[in-house]
Amino acid sequence: MKDKILQTLRDLRAYALSKNVEVEFFYHEEDSYLMRFANSAISLNTNEHLIRLDITAYEDRKRASYSLITDLQKLEEMKQGVDIAAEMVKHAMPLSYQPTVPTFAESFADESAFDSTLAIISNEERLAYFNEAVKGLETDDIKLSGIFSCGSNVVAQINTHSEHTQYFKTSDAQVSIVLSHSTLKWEVIAEQSAQKKADLDPSALYRDLSFLLDRYQHDAPQQIPLGKYNIVFGPAASGDLLNMMNWIGFSGGSMKRGFSFISEDQVGTKVFSDKFNLTDDATNLDTFPFQRDLTGMKRTKFPIFENGVFKSFTWDQDDADEFEAKPTGHTVMHKSLVLGGGEKNVSTLEELVNLPRENDILYIPFLHYMNIVNPSKGLVTASSRFGALLLKKDGSVVVPYNVRVTQSLLDIFGDKVAWMSKSQTINNTSQSYGARNPTAIIVPTFIKVDDLEISHSNSSY
Amino acid sequence: MQKQLQEQIERLKKAGATYVDVRWYPVEESNYLMMWNGNLKSATSSRESGVGIRALYKGAWGFSASSDVSNVGALFDKAFDNARVAAERVTFPVRLAEKESVRASFVSPNRIDPFAVALADKISFLKKLDEKMDQPGVAQRVGELIFMRKQIIYIDSEGSEIEKNLIEVFPSIQVMGVDAKGESHSRKFSPSRMGDTRGWETVNLQMFTENAERIVREMNEVLVAEECPKEDRSVILLPGIMYLQTHETIGHALELDRILGYELGFAGGSFVTLNDFGSLRYGSTKLTARADATLPNSPGSFGYDDDGVAAQDNLLIDKGILVGAITGRQMVEEANARARKQIFNGSGGANRATAFYRVPIERMTNINIDPGNDGSLDDIVKNTEKGIILDGDKSWSIGSNREQFHFATDIGWLVDNGQVTRVVKNSTYKGETVKFYNSLSAVGDKSTWEVRYVDNCGKGQPNQIMQLGHGIPVCRFDNVRIGE
Numbered sequence: 001m002k003d004k005i006l007q008t009l010r011d012l013r014a015y016a017l018s019k020n021v022e023v024e025f026f027y028h029e030e031d032s033y034l035m036r037f038a039n040s041a042i043s044l045n046t047n048e049h050l051i052r053l054d055i056t057a058y059e060d061r062k063r064a065s066y067s068l069i070t071d072l073q074k075l076e077e078m079k080q081g082v083d084i085a086a087e088m089v090k091h092a093m094p095l096s097y098q099p100t101v102p103t104f105a106e107s108f109a110d111e112s113a114f115d116s117t118l119a120i121i122s123n124e125e126r127l128a129y130f131n132e133a134v135k136g137l138e139t140d141d142i143k144l145s146g147i148f149s150c151g152s153n154v155v156a157q158i159n160t161h162s163e164h165t166q167y168f169k170t171s172d173a174q175v176s177i178v179l180s181h182s183t184l185k186w187e188v189i190a191e192q193s194a195q196k197k198a199d200l201d202p203s204a205l206y207r208d209l210s211f212l213l214d215r216y217q218h219d220a221p222q223q224i225p226l227g228k229y230n231i232v233f234g235p236a237a238s239g240d241l242l243n244m245m246n247w248i249g250f251s252g253g254s255m256k257r258g259f260s261f262i263s264e265d266q267v268g269t270k271v272f273s274d275k276f277n278l279t280d281d282a283t284n285l286d287t288f289p290f291q292r293d294l295t296g297m298k299r300t301k302f303p304i305f306e307n308g309v310f311k312s313f314t315w316d317q318d319d320a321d322e323f324e325a326k327p328t329g330h331t332v333m334h335k336s337l338v339l340g341g342g343e344k345n346v347s348t349l350e351e352l353v354n355l356p357r358e359n360d361i362l363y364i365p366f367l368h369y370m371n372i373v374n375p376s377k378g379l380v381t382a383s384s385r386f387g388a389l390l391l392k393k394d395g396s397v398v399v400p401y402n403v404r405v406t407q408s409l410l411d412i413f414g415d416k417v418a419w420m421s422k423s424q425t426i427n428n429t430s431q432s433y434g435a436r437n438p439t440a441i442i443v444p445t446f447i448k449v450d451d452l453e454i455s456h457s458n459s460s461y
Numbered sequence: 462m463q464k465q466l467q468e469q470i471e472r473l474k475k476a477g478a479t480y481v482d483v484r485w486y487p488v489e490e491s492n493y494l495m496m497w498n499g500n501l502k503s504a505t506s507s508r509e510s511g512v513g514i515r516a517l518y519k520g521a522w523g524f525s526a527s528s529d530v531s532n533v534g535a536l537f538d539k540a541f542d543n544a545r546v547a548a549e550r551v552t553f554p555v556r557l558a559e560k561e562s563v564r565a566s567f568v569s570p571n572r573i574d575p576f577a578v579a580l581a582d583k584i585s586f587l588k589k590l591d592e593k594m595d596q597p598g599v600a601q602r603v604g605e606l607i608f609m610r611k612q613i614i615y616i617d618s619e620g621s622e623i624e625k626n627l628i629e630v631f632p633s634i635q636v637m638g639v640d641a642k643g644e645s646h647s648r649k650f651s652p653s654r655m656g657d658t659r660g661w662e663t664v665n666l667q668m669f670t671e672n673a674e675r676i677v678r679e680m681n682e683v684l685v686a687e688e689c690p691k692e693d694r695s696v697i698l699l700p701g702i703m704y705l706q707t708h709e710t711i712g713h714a715l716e717l718d719r720i721l722g723y724e725l726g727f728a729g730g731s732f733v734t735l736n737d738f739g740s741l742r743y744g745s746t747k748l749t750a751r752a753d754a755t756l757p758n759s760p761g762s763f764g765y766d767d768d769g770v771a772a773q774d775n776l777l778i779d780k781g782i783l784v785g786a787i788t789g790r791q792m793v794e795e796a797n798a799r800a801r802k803q804i805f806n807g808s809g810g811a812n813r814a815t816a817f818y819r820v821p822i823e824r825m826t827n828i829n830i831d832p833g834n835d836g837s838l839d840d841i842v843k844n845t846e847k848g849i850i851l852d853g854d855k856s857w858s859i860g861s862n863r864e865q866f867h868f869a870t871d872i873g874w875l876v877d878n879g880q881v882t883r884v885v886k887n888s889t890y891k892g893e894t895v896k897f898y899n900s901l902s903a904v905g906d907k908s909t910w911e912v913r914y915v916d917n918c919g920k921g922q923p924n925q926i927m928q929l930g931h932g933i934p935v936c937r938f939d940n941v942r943i944g945e
Contacts, residue, residue, distance in 0.1 A: 035547075036922055038723040042547035046524040046923075047539060048818045050511075063501075064580075069509030071529040084506065091580040093501040093588065123546040145726035147922050178726045183734075185862065187725060257497075257601055258637060258645040322500070368729065371858040373869045374887060376644035381858045381867045385729075402860060404867060404891075406945065433924045455945055456891060460732070461862055 006165050008072055009158040015079050016160050021086040024101060024159040026054040030436035032151035035126045040144045052435055053078055057085035061095045064088035097322050102295035104164035111169040113285045115196035119152035119171040133177055133202035137209055146177040153436050170288045172438030174428040177205055179213060185461035188212035189366060189386035193428030193440050195286050211350050212387045219399045223459045224390055230450045234365030238443040239427030242337055245409050248375040250304050253319030261378030262310060272308040273417035277340035279303050286426045287336035288438040297329040334439040341444045342420030352446055353391055361391040378409035404456035416451055420444040469537040470618050473516055478541060480517040480557060482617035484767060486510050486817040490576060492608040496587040498601060513817040514540040520554025521547035526818035557790040558808045560770050562620035567764020569627045571660030575608040578661045586664060593673040594636050598681040601637035607916060621769040629760050629928055631916040632664050636677055640684045646886055648680040648853060648871050654912035657758050679872055682884045689873050689888040691944035695848035696890050697841055697937045702870050704913035704931040705854045710894045711750050712828040714863035715777055717792040727922050729861035735800040741783040744898030747833050750778040752787050754810060754826035759912055759930035761827035770810035787811045789823050815925035822921050829932035833904025838935050841903045848876040849943055851888055867891040890943045897938055905935035
């Protein structure tokens, strides 16, 4: 199949050259499977096999794109797409800068993050996984929800500047299991990310869900008072916060457009806690990495923060062209963010609960519906969800109703960070908008931040 | 093609499927243009086609989709096989509410097909607006044009065959500036419904020019304004934020699949329970809300949903009391059975999919609030002792059961003793849904009522982006916390 894909791209390139058009081709193929559960049943079992082709035509400083969902048998349709893009670009308006069309110096293919056994996992195997992960945990009142999303993903490129191609193939699975009470409305979650079939371990989810259920089934939830708390964020919460930082923090384009809380003069200065070490690590297969970016730049480890010191903005090619910056190999569908682990020896929720503590700790595993209140301040807001716990200093554990956190990322990851766990967790942050794009962020399993304000506390679910 | 699809439907029926439907998109096109600070950053067109097949077997759904229609038989087999496996885990076998089988068509009202308009004309429109917005104080200026066209042919095993041809147009402009503290602030404009059609004719340069001048002026006022105070005030929500308040805390909260727990794994649930219908005081007596897919000329009006059910106008909240939900054929049957009473009389015709490769789910149509009797905006302001007028959807975050929310707006105007006193920046408000709607103390009349379009409502897994509308008046709510 790889040969056929690349040959099709070469054929299209030849066609574009014959028409004297400067063109980039971006091919995306997904074979996606989703088994979705709700109310303890399979509510949806679906698959899609889709091939998308983006054709971007250039004429000096002008640029226009045409995209189509197609299949490899439809070469003529794709050639028509070249004609349409070529016609569009004639009427486009010149940019104020010269857009770069990369010249691939060599062909590159990376299938290191592809596992064929994960890509073809069967309906029956996915159902068996779920059944094992929740064995004995469902009741008439406690219902199962969640997804087993898996598939394979191919990205391939060519352009008229060179005959060389780029080809990336990955496999991925994202599992999310929610148990919720149908009348009391509490809900707990366990999640797993897999790049290869061997990563799938339903027993780990069973362990987490069992522990949380034990608390939620037996303890009445409470509305906790507003005020400042020492908060431990779980991996999903931390991953979401870092995703937001990726957007309004260290992206060079966002900064130049006034949509960032970090300024140019902060490069080389301390912005966050000295415990904060954030890297874009394309060598980590668990992040479904691009080891070359889409302009052909080699990607390895790119430090963004070291001991809290801001090292560099990330620049994709188009933003770099526009703002006369040097591209940093970040013309990618997603980065491979890894937040380094700390010193604290705690790797499971049970260990966290059993840690000796001098003050109450509010554990927030998940932040729901995060949004940006003020990008210039890094101010975000979100509500807790899925199994928060208030760990009292006397050793007892309280189940709280959900709370709202409205805080600046500067505070959350600043000097208020008390510790980060040594252990790390793969937080699968894939979204299912548009084309499949498996994405994961590696984070410390737990991050403790002191003195964060709760701005709202629910009186019910 | 239709004949081939019908033959495959019959084949699956003979194999044991109790229901089958297919949506064939012969063509779906989009065109997106975005100009940022004078640069045409995006000039993109797209085209796709394909089929999506939904099969019901032993009370479970299977779905399959592909752009490759050279072997549709295999796609039907895949959908059936997916249903067969799903049938191994069924707790409430899917039943579909009865409906009328129809052969029908629907065409969205457009006078000038935007896909027939030259690219140069579209760029020229953006360029003129960009020049208009290029004023002192403006650091960033953005103009966007989104055009969509879908041809959908729906066929089901109950004898329905429906063709829909939909065209949508979503233009918008935005300016951003930076204040003395280095904080960015923005103001934007997208038009509400104009007239009876929504083709290229609605991309009106004169109207956009006037609004470009207005948003630049208002943004510059925000740049030098004081901070929004942290206190309790009456909030007067203009349509530019009231549409989103309605969307997030009435619309999503009343999707029946959310109420029944079908979105708990991702988007969340609802604080509403089946016991609440007919009794929950959702809001004050001034609140009457409806799901109206018959409203002329809105993306939330589509003729027939993807269950093949005709568009309807259904009350959701009647003088403050919860009476209805946003429903499709499957969920009403399950809700009635679970409640052991007839809450819903058939599907509300709100089951829609965003593309051929997505499965239909309950989606908002036009979720509207009826205009009230409290006069114009001026009248409401005159009768407000201590308030703030809010507009512009800067940020929104809602609890997982839609029970509470936090919104930030682009601009706020303080109101004291019936007078607008000054502009404030970083205006926010928050609240608890039921308490908030019960504090509804004024609803503007028809002069304040607008239909706002939404082009990007997200829901479901795999995620689906849907287009819809909200007809809303100016509304005032009392004792609301602002500035946090």
